[in-house]
Amino acid sequence: MSTTGNHLRRKPTSLTRGLIAATTGGVALVLPLIGADFASAAPAQSVTAGKAAASTVAAVKETSAQKTAPTIYSVIAGDTLSKIAQAHSLSGGWQKLYEHNREIVGENPALVLPGMKLTIGAQAESKTSATATAATVTAAPAVQPATYTNNLDGWIKESLAVMAQHGIPGSYNGIHRNIMRESSGNPLAINNWDSNAAAGTPSKGLLQIIDPTFRAYHVPGTPMDSYHPVANITAACNYAADKYGSIDNVFGAY
Structure with missing residues (x-):
């Protein structure tokens, strides 16, 4: 038998806005409700985080571009x-x-x-x-060593390759121009009538260099022979670089 007055309804409180009661087997469970106030906060944080991430990516790209600028x-x-x-x-x-x-x-x-x-x-x-x-x-075929023709064109090109290894300036045109003036392209040319010849040191080879100068400016990797075309060109260009800055700057007797 129920007792009168024990089942009066209680006034709802503000707590019921965030809670819901569920009955399971006679036991009341109080569960939280997710209100609109809670849901609205998350998107604002996501937008802010996204902007920060985008700014970071842009900064990284800019830095990367600066580093790779050639x-x-x-x-x-x-x-x-x-x-x-x-x-x-x-x-x-x-x-x-x-x-x-x-x-x-x-x-x-x-x-x-x-x-x-x-x-x-x-x-x-x-x-x-x-x-x-x-x-x-994908393994590529091995690069073959450069080969040069046994003529004036090949001698100049081979000399230029040796000069590049030793940092000696000079161009094909500058070398060719001076060879044609000094020896007309004859690697065995010799001057037996000028003052050098009178002193016992005639000018020899493609670029008409005397033996003392050849020995002083001989470039390693070429024969120790002033008549050898490549050795003669390379030593003469080494001498011209020391005296005139480059064989390209020589336009007369040197």
């Missing part, structure tokens, strides 16, 4: 790969510079012509790395 160098008269690499403190020297710009320079690293646009910097490094990675996946 230097484009325009070759001028008298330049060599060795001289350019040294001026830009390029790790790996002229060989690395040639590797980066082989498509522009061509097969002979000594033939660097005025007006060529050479890439120096991180972008070239990345390109080289990508090429190297591809090469490890």
Whole structure:
């Protein structure tokens, strides 16, 4: 029997706005309700976080672009790969510079012509790395060593290759012009009538160099023979570089 007065309804409180009662097996469970106030806070935080992330990504991209920005160098008269690499403190020297710009320079690293646009910097490094990675996946045939014809054209080109290795300036046209004036392209030419000849040291070879000067400016890697075409050209260009800055600056007796 129920007792009168024990079942009066209680006034609802503010707590019922956030709670709901569920009955399970006679036991009342109080569960929280997710109100509109709670749901609206999350999107605001997500938008703020998204903007911050976007700003960070943009900053990283900008920094990355700055780091990979290359230097484009325009070759001028008298330049060599060795001289350019040294001026830009390029790790790996002229060989690395040639590797980066082989498509522009061509097969002979000594033939660097005025007006060529050479890439120096991180972008070239990345390109080289990508090429190297591809090469490890698909093995490319080995690069054959350069060969030169046994004539004036071949002697000049071989000399330029040796000069590039030693940082000696000079161009094909400058060398050819001076050879034609001094010996007409005859590697065995000798001058037996001038003051040098009278002193017992006649001028010899393609660029008419006397033996004492040849020995003083002989370049390692070439024969110790002043009549040898490549040795003669290379030593004479080494002498001209020391005295005149380059064989390209010689337009008469030197």
